Amino acid sequence: MKRPTIADVARRAGVSKGAVSYALNGQRGVSEATRQRILAIAAEIGFSPSSAARALSGATAKAVGLALCRPARILGIEPFFMELISGVEAELSARSYALTLQVVADQDAEIAVYRRWWAERRVDGVFVCDLRTEDRRVPALEELQLPAVVIGGPGHTGSLANVWSDEAAALAETVEYLVALGHRRIARVGGLPALLHTEIRSDAFTEVCGRLGLDESVTVWSDYTGEEGARATRRLLSSPNRPTAVIYDNDVMAIAGLSVAQEMGLQVPGDLSIVAWDDSPLCQLVHPPLTALGRDIPAYGAHAARQLLRVIAGEPTGGLQDETAHLTPRGSTAPPRVR
Amino acid sequence: MKRPTIADVARRAGVSKGAVSYALNGQRGVSEATRQRILAIAAEIGFSPSSAARALSGATAKAVGLALCRPARILGIEPFFMELISGVEAELSARSYALTLQVVADQDAEIAVYRRWWAERRVDGVFVCDLRTEDRRVPALEELQLPAVVIGGPGHTGSLANVWSDEAAALAETVEYLVALGHRRIARVGGLPALLHTEIRSDAFTEVCGRLGLDESVTVWSDYTGEEGARATRRLLSSPNRPTAVIYDNDVMAIAGLSVAQEMGLQVPGDLSIVAWDDSPLCQLVHPPLTALGRDIPAYGAHAARQLLRVIAGEPTGGLQDETAHLTPRGSTAPPRVR
DNA sequence: CTGAAAGCGCTTACAG
DNA sequence: CTGAAAGCGCTTACAG
Known part of the structure; x- marks a missing residue:
């Protein structure tokens, strides 16, 4: 034909x-x-x-790129990325833009992909995920002058536009809620420490614990997988002065933590309260359902897409603050049982 | 620059x-x-x-397309798609092919996307997921002569190439395993009945239950969400002659089912054995960990990608059978407790 | 083995 | 408001 x-x-x-x-x-x-x-x-x-002819004639490629730097099994189990992509896609396809996806092994590979996309004129712009505090992708994109929107921040984005959510405020709200329930020994299982949003949460945790005088608070590090979340939980619950509440940096680790608590014979929420970041349908699948910090991730993706199209169009664009995650209390949090 | x-x-x-x-x-x-x-x-x-110049000169676009027809929250929670995409991507990027992703609302929208991609010369070929028994996408793609690989089957793929896994054999193995444990009343919570692989599993379930004389077997339908999985489980467990084992068509429904059993005061596996299809890290997050039917989904995606590149190259390509899912027994299955 | 040239299908100044 | 034409950056027959 x-x-x-x-x-x-x-x-x-x-x-x-x-x-x-x-x-x-x-x-x-x-x-x-x-x-x-x-x-x-x-x-x-x-x-x-023909998109090729159009792109060749100096018009835009009508495509944007997203490089994901996570192994397959993590990408699969984290609802976050697929929800983000859904939202990005909805906005893009409404404007007849295509999304080009590439999975990369590390930052160097990701930068190489950006250079290739740029040289091939394959995309008009890119999204940057998982921002780090010293992120080599930022200067690389600035040098290429490839339109980009960082999904994350605030800060450390150089001259690139970004969308972000106030993670510090969400964390403070959570700690205050647990303290109001009567908790004093609160632990946190954090995600990858190299990621900016992990650092923001950690700083906020330190700050709010200091302000409220919670001197037994502790953070342990993990990598978002269930295995590591379980291990971190075992370590926390084995200590002589074990915490009465744990905040997890994602839903997967929180579910693993719940499982460990049950396996160790602890009642949730009686002996241990659990809060998950990233409220997703997963949190309501388990028993008891998890109290979680959530926000509309597809909408976040849609806002990022709109922002990127704005940058591509040459419109003035800076940082865009998205909604702050809100706490949905469910069955996994309660006042600590007196021991 | x-x-x-x-x-x-x-x-x-x-x-x-x-x-x-x-x-x-x-x-x-x-x-x-x-x-x-x-x-x-x-x-x-x-x-x-320049990919544009290259595509315009009659060479290939060096891009293939994947349209996903599922709502954001299902895409997010099902590890299947992201694992598939990871595998597809690994194979494609090794051959310098890009993956263009689009989320669509229904089959008509998906066909419209194929027509547009074809007219725009944006992709050299496409993957087709979630095959149905009467699938309008198959004749549409044949008419466009757009190279395509169906991820599913066997059968109902018209003249299109496909990759598939023997779901009937995997289901039969599972039922036989449960019967060997001593189960006689086995139920199944199925996925969307319009999908071909659901039908294949249903037919296999009927066949094996007939062969083994399990006349109390029953299938109820669901939609892969935790909510529906929980509802189906409640219905099954409320019947006077409740099943002693349930096979779920995905991991999410199985986890929801486990939660419902616990909520109703039933012991898993003592009172109820649970088997999940789609073994994913989720299955090991819960307590007890779920016995599951699994296979290497990223590899499945990689094989589909290789198959599509073969079709694009004009090489003779037919159906490719991938590995059959194998059962990994974990803590959620055991002989039924005598009542 | 190498070069000059046509052509892919658009967009966009430039004339009318 | 409309048409003829150049040009985007490649690939690929066609001559040499």
């Missing part, structure tokens, strides 16, 4: 190829009546302009 | 653009020494051929 070209449309409409181009792109240069006739013919013969 | 073009490389190397093209694409027409010199210069100035 031969694909229709702009020449086919022009011939049928009895106009020049230029006129068809103007009509399709909503440019002035054709009368409204002609435009309508051209659009009708294009629809009739199923014409869509 | 100006992007280097093939002309820049040609000028530096003192050869024609054609020679550079031949050198880059491994074609005959340049001496080996010249080829090496050209490649070195290309690497030095960071040249990658």
Whole structure:
């Protein structure tokens, strides 16, 4: 089946190829009546302009890129990324932009992908996830002048636009809630320490614990996997002065932690309260359902996409603060049982 | 920063653009020494051929498409898709192919996306997921002559190539294992009935239960969500002659089912054995860990990608059978407690 | 083995 | 408001 070209449309409409181009792109240069006739013919013969030809003529590629730097099993189990992608996609496809996805092994590979995409003119811009405090991707993208939006922050984004959520405030709210329930020994199982948002949460945890005089608070580090979350929980619950509440940096580790508590014969929430960051349907699958910090991740992705299209269009764009995660109390938190 | 073009490389190397093209694409027409010199210069100035120009010149777009027809929250919670994508991606990027992702609302929208991709020459081929018994996408793709690989089957794929796994055998093995443990009343919580693989599993379930004389077997339908899985489980466990074992069509429903059993005061596995399809890290997060049917999903994706590249290359390609899921017994299955 | 040239299908100044 | 034409950066027959 031969694909229709702009020449086919022009011939049928009895106009020049230029006129068809103007009509399709909503440019002035054709009368409204002609435009309508051209659009009708294009629809009739199923014409869509070749993205290659369009990109080559200096117009945009109508595609943006997302590189993900996580192993397959983590990508699979974390609902976060797929929800983010869904939201990004919804916004992009409404504007006829395609999303190009690439899984990379490390930052160097990711930067190489950006360079290739740029050289190939394959994308008009990119999203940057999992920002680090010293992130080499930021200067690399600045040097390429490839439009980019960082999904994260605030801070450490150089001259790049970003969308972010106030993680410090969400963490403080959580600790205050646990203290209000009567907890004093609160632990936190953190995610990868190299990630900026982990650092932001850690600093906030230290700050709020200091402010509230919780001198037995402790943070242990993990990597977002269930295995590590379970191990960290075992360590915490084996200490002589074990915590009465644990805040986990993601849902997967929280569920693993719940399982460990049950395995060690502890009642949740009687002996141990559990809070999960990243509220997802997973949190309501377990028994008891987990108290969790959640926000609308597809919307976050949609906002990032809108922001990136703005950068690509050359509009002035800076940082955009998204909603702060809110706490949904469920069965996994309660006042500590007196021992 | 100006992007280097093939002309820049040609000028530096003192050869024609054609020679550079031949050198880059491994074609005959340049001496080996010249080829090496050209490649070195290309690497030095960071040249990658414009994908747009390349696609326009009749070469391939070096991109393939994947349309996903599931709502955001299901995509997020099912590890299957992200693991599949990881595997697809690994294979594609090794061959310098990009993956274009689009989330669609229904089959009509998906077909429209295929038509647009085809008209735009945006992709060289596509993957088809979630095959149905009467699937309109198959004739649509045949008509477009857009290279495609169905991830699913066997059967109902028309003239399209496919990769598939023997779900019937895996189901039979599971039922036989439960019967060997002493179970006679086995129930199944199925996924969406419109999907071919659900039908294949259902037919296999009926067949094996008939063969083994399990006349109290029952299947209830669900939609892969935890909510529906929980509801189906409540219904099953409330019946006077409740099953002693339940097989779930995905991990999420199985975890929800475990939670419902615990909530109803039943011991797992003493009062109820549970088997999950789609073994994923989730199955090991809960207590007890779930006996599950698993296989290597990233590898499945990689095989699908290799198959699609073969179709694109015009090589003869038919159906490719992937490994059959195998049962990993864990703590959620045991002989039924005598009542 | 190498070079000059046509052509892919668009967009966009430039004339009319 | 419309048409003819150049040009984007490649690939690939066609001559030499």
